[in-house]
Amino acid sequence: MWQPSSAAPIHWQWQLDTPLNMSTDLIPGVTVYDVDMFDNTGDVSTPASVSKTTVNALHALGFKVIAYIDVGTAEPGRPDSSSFPASVKGNGVQGWQGEYWLDIRQLSILQPIMQNRFAMAAAAGFDAVEIDNIDGCTNNTGFPLTTAEQLTYDEWCMQAVHALGMAVCQKNWIEECSVLSAYADFDLDEEAYYYNDPVQNLVTYYVDQGKAVFEVEYTSDIGKSTEQCPTMTGDHINSMTLDEDLVAPTTSGYYRVPCVPDTQSTWSGAPAANSFSPGSVQTAAFSSSGVLPSGKSCSVTVIVGTSSGSQTFTSTGTTQSFSISVTMPSTFGTYPVYIDIYMEGILVKSVTDPNQITVV
DSSP states (O other), X not given: OXXXXXXXXXXXXXXXXXXXXXXTOOOTTOOEEEEETTTTTTSOSSGGGOOOHHHHHHHHTTOEEEEEEEOSEEOTTOTTGGGSOGGGEEXXXXXXXXXXXXXXXXXXXXXXXXXXXXXXXXXXXXXXXXXXXXOGGGSOOSSOOOHHHHHHHHHHHHHHHHHTTOEXXXXXXXXXXXXXXXTOSEEEEESTTTTTOOHHHHHHHTGGGTBOEEEEEEHHHHOSOOTTHHHHHHTTOEEEEEOTTOOOTTSTTOOEEESSOTTOOSSOSOOOOSEEOTTOEEEEEEEEOOOSSTTOEEEEEEEETTEEEEEEEEOOSSOEEEEEEEEOOSSOEXXXXXXXXEETTEEEEEEXXXXXXXXX
């Protein structure tokens, strides 16, 4: 059974919005992919009919693959959605139309459904399972769920996954790491930094036990920032800033900046800086000493690879500030940044920024 380790950074990608496209969605340096189980096995409902194509292709490249499976809510449009009777559906999940919290106390109904899902993941060859929405008792589910009842259900799910030879993660509910870490092989947490969650729990019950922790912050809350990186990297947590929809690299809105660059094999070294997603629009803000003489028609251009952005201005002879939007290159890599200033169409100043841009 796979055991993700905390000894060294794990370069991973979390793509749930669409099936993984082996031609366009692979990211250089990434060796672990967390993808939707149904979307990547043919969107079927029985173990015997699953497609192994995607998982086999990733395994052939030496990668590990995690199956996303929701165990705490009934999602619309799943092949087995009709298996959930109205009696186990509670309140709607905020922000997710058509999705309903489950009454996890009704084990006789839910266990066969989840057992079948786990069996599908095993039949497809997944290395591990990400079980989602395991903290219903902390939400407005419409049912009077207790912590003890929730833990009973979560522990059963984890044991059922293990029985099929796959690793399993604890997803969120960081407050219960002391209990669930005894059953889980690794942890995946969302926005621990943004919500000021007790990150020390992740360190004590996972990292210090040799178990990997994956963590994400979302651009919808933290912006295109990596301010969590010094904390997370210092604690040996595999953190990234991602778009909230977890879309493919070729999809509009995609954003992925890992704290530890995908080329780095140790925890040492500074967190990723000046790292941006392919095709993302970034703002270059800087100042330049006075362009003389004053009163002249000028322009300044920022160049990153084959991309550039410009701004016109009138020279003042004093220090002037600029804010220029530049679309990042579409190809992964590290790029120098050039700043050119023109006066009435003639190049009068050219500077190479000491800080390079990394597209990841």
